[in-house]
Amino acid sequence: MTIEDIQNEIIDEFSMFEDWEERYQYMIDLGKDLPIINDEYKTDSNIIKGCQSKVWVHAELNNDKIEFTADSDAIITKGIIAILIRVFNNQHPKDIIEANTDFIDKIGLKEHLSPTRANGLVSMIKQLKLYAIAYQTQIK
Amino acid sequence: MLDVSKIRADFPILSRQVNNKPLVYFDNAATSQTPEVVIDTIVDYYSNYNANIHRGVHTLSQEATDKYEIARQKIQAHFNAKFSHEIIFTSGTTHSINLVANGFSALLKAGDEIIVSALEHHSNIVPWQMLCERTGAILKVIPMNQEGELIMETYDKLLSNKTKLVFVNHISNALGTINPIEYIIEKAHAVGAAVLIDGAQSCPHIKPDVQALDVDFYVASAHKVCGPTGVGMLYGKEAWLNKLPPYQGGGEMIAEVSFEKTTYADLPHKFEAGTPNICGGIAFGAALDYMNAIGFDNIATYENELLAYATEKLSTIEGLKIYGTAKHKTSVISFNLEGIHPYDVGTILDKLGIAVRTGHHCAQPIMDFFCIPGTIRASFAFYNTKEEIDILVAGVKKAKMMLS
Ligand SMILES: Cc1ncc(COP(=O)(O)O)c(C=O)c1O
Numbered sequence: 001m002t003i004e005d006i007q008n009e010i011i012d013e014f015s016m017f018e019d020w021e022e023r024y025q026y027m028i029d030l031g032k033d034l035p036i037i038n039d040e041y042k043t044d045s046n047i048i049k050g051c052q053s054k055v056w057v058h059a060e061l062n063n064d065k066i067e068f069t070a071d072s073d074a075i076i077t078k079g080i081i082a083i084l085i086r087v088f089n090n091q092h093p094k095d096i097i098e099a100n101t102d103f104i105d106k107i108g109l110k111e112h113l114s115p116t117r118a119n120g121l122v123s124m125i126k127q128l129k130l131y132a133i134a135y136q137t138q139i140k
Numbered sequence: 141m142l143d144v145s146k147i148r149a150d151f152p153i154l155s156r157q158v159n160n161k162p163l164v165y166f167d168n169a170a171t172s173q174t175p176e177v178v179i180d181t182i183v184d185y186y187s188n189y190n191a192n193i194h195r196g197v198h199t200l201s202q203e204a205t206d207k208y209e210i211a212r213q214k215i216q217a218h219f220n221a222k223f224s225h226e227i228i229f230t231s232g233t234t235h236s237i238n239l240v241a242n243g244f245s246a247l248l249k250a251g252d253e254i255i256v257s258a259l260e261h262h263s264n265i266v267p268w269q270m271l272c273e274r275t276g277a278i279l280k281v282i283p284m285n286q287e288g289e290l291i292m293e294t295y296d297k298l299l300s301n302k303t304k305l306v307f308v309n310h311i312s313n314a315l316g317t318i319n320p321i322e323y324i325i326e327k328a329h330a331v332g333a334a335v336l337i338d339g340a341q342s343c344p345h346i347k348p349d350v351q352a353l354d355v356d357f358y359v360a361s362a363h364k365v366c367g368p369t370g371v372g373m374l375y376g377k378e379a380w381l382n383k384l385p386p387y388q389g390g391g392e393m394i395a396e397v398s399f400e401k402t403t404y405a406d407l408p409h410k411f412e413a414g415t416p417n418i419c420g421g422i423a424f425g426a427a428l429d430y431m432n433a434i435g436f437d438n439i440a441t442y443e444n445e446l447l448a449y450a451t452e453k454l455s456t457i458e459g460l461k462i463y464g465t466a467k468h469k470t471s472v473i474s475f476n477l478e479g480i481h482p483y484d485v486g487t488i489l490d491k492l493g494i495a496v497r498t499g500h501h502c503a504q505p506i507m508d509f510f511c512i513p514g515t516i517r518a519s520f521a522f523y524n525t526k527e528e529i530d531i532l533v534a535g536v537k538k539a540k541m542m543l544s
Contacts, residue, residue, distance in 0.1 A: 020159070020491050025542055052499050052514070053483045073513060074481035075543055076488075 161493025250276025315464025316472030
């Protein structure tokens with residue numbers, strides 16, 4: 001599936017929820033299923049800055065596609081990073097770099113998009129894209 | 141006795157909704173809300189007599205100057221300072237602390253010692269670290285115990301004739317501990333050291349008497365006592381303020397200027413370079429008037445009731461741990477739910493319209509002491525109610541259910 005397909009799938013899933021509580025409960029559940037990062041990559045240099053909770057992300061290139069793993073010490077943050085990884089996992093760096101992330105708004109998580117927001121969703125997106133930029137140069 | 145519903149009506153913001161729920165504002169230790177009289181004072185200033193002070197001969201300037209100086213006198217009276225020129229307007233507690241720390245660079249030499257407490261706001265440790273770097277002075281720290289109380293036996297041992305300055309907050313922002321500042325001041329004076337007390341967290345609850353305390357410097361922010369942001373004060377004993385060099389150069393702080401030599405203005409202007417936050421200073425005075433009319437004894441009695449009620453109710457939640465259980469504390473409860481990140485709880489509470497603070501509360505060393513990433517902090521003011529505490533307790537239970 002393309003990044004856009006996955007985003008649309010997520011929008012569909014979230015559209016079934018009536019209120020914030022169901023949305024958050026779903027996000028918390030997604031957090032529990034996050035592909036957990038190997039302990040060896042849970043280093044200070046893999047921490048995404050700008051989050052009140054800690055977020056670690058690791059990226060590897062396999063067959064020209066990026067595989068992401070991550071973890072966080074806060075469960076809602078884990079849910080947010082899980083959504084992002086579901087969108088970007090096993091995609092070409094180029095597609096990741098070019099992807100827009102308007103879907104966040106459409107699933108009712110717009111409040112997390114503000115750059116001053118303590119969970120650093122913006123920093124997470126930026127970091128995932130930075131990985132993509134770094135790997136893009138390796139492919140060429 | 142407080143008439144809380146009448147008091148609540150004084151605060152327009154308390155009737156707003158957040159996420160479609162009535163706002164429950166429990167982040168008072170970060171910033172207090174603003175009553176209508178203070179808002180009116182701000183509007184009145186900009187509507188009727190906005191002008192630069194101490195300079196113009198015209199009427200507006202005179203009026204603004206008079207009101208600003210009257211505000212200084214109100215602050216003087218509130219803190220019971222001997223002279224109004226012992227009250228310096230600043231942009232807030234942080235500015236006041238930096239002003240004193242900077243002044244002491246001229247008075248300290250290598251090997252002198254400064255004592256601070258383990259309970260400090262970490263941004264307030266930085267000015268002293270910078271001071272030590274500049275002068276070669278040494279920073280010593282009064283440790284705390286598991287209850288979050290400073291250990292006075294260790295403080296006694298840290299003091300010596302090398303101690304030049306002691307810096308302690310009156311009340312800890314992270315835990316609410318009321319520190320024994322009378323004892324701290326007396327012991328410091330016995331070895332000839334000056335004492336600076338950070339009153340940012342005490343002034344919303346207590347009316348300090350700087351002469352009775354015999355404290356050398358006392359600092360506070362208006363925005364924690366129902367005033368506006370960006371204004372605060374430094375009290376300093378006249379003799380100390382005369383001894384400290386000016387902090388910033390600029391207009392207002394000089395008597396005469398030539399390229400050969402400038403003579404500094406008298407107190408308080410020596411420390412008030414540039415155009416100050418005139419409106420803020422006047423509104424600070426109005427805020428103190430408002431709180432004094434309610435009465436600090438009434439405020440303390442009521443807030444203690446809220447604290448006891450909230451402590452009891454929150455303690456019934458299984459897996460909830462309260463940090464900071466000092467015998468003497470104000471209406472601040474720092475807590476965590478076992479196995480749950482404070483950020484997650486704060487996010488759910490926000491969805492329920494409840495404003496609490498999560499994180500390390502600028503007190504990283506305290507969090508390290510307890511080996512936690514942070515806490516959820518609910519801090520109560522005299523306009524909060526037991527019903528709101530019930531909403532918090534229900535919210536915490538809900539968060540626990542959703543998150544575990
Ligand atoms: C104990 C203490 N000191 C200093 C400050 C800083 O005050 P301001 O930001 O108004 O300068 C705070 C504010 O949170 C505080 O709680």
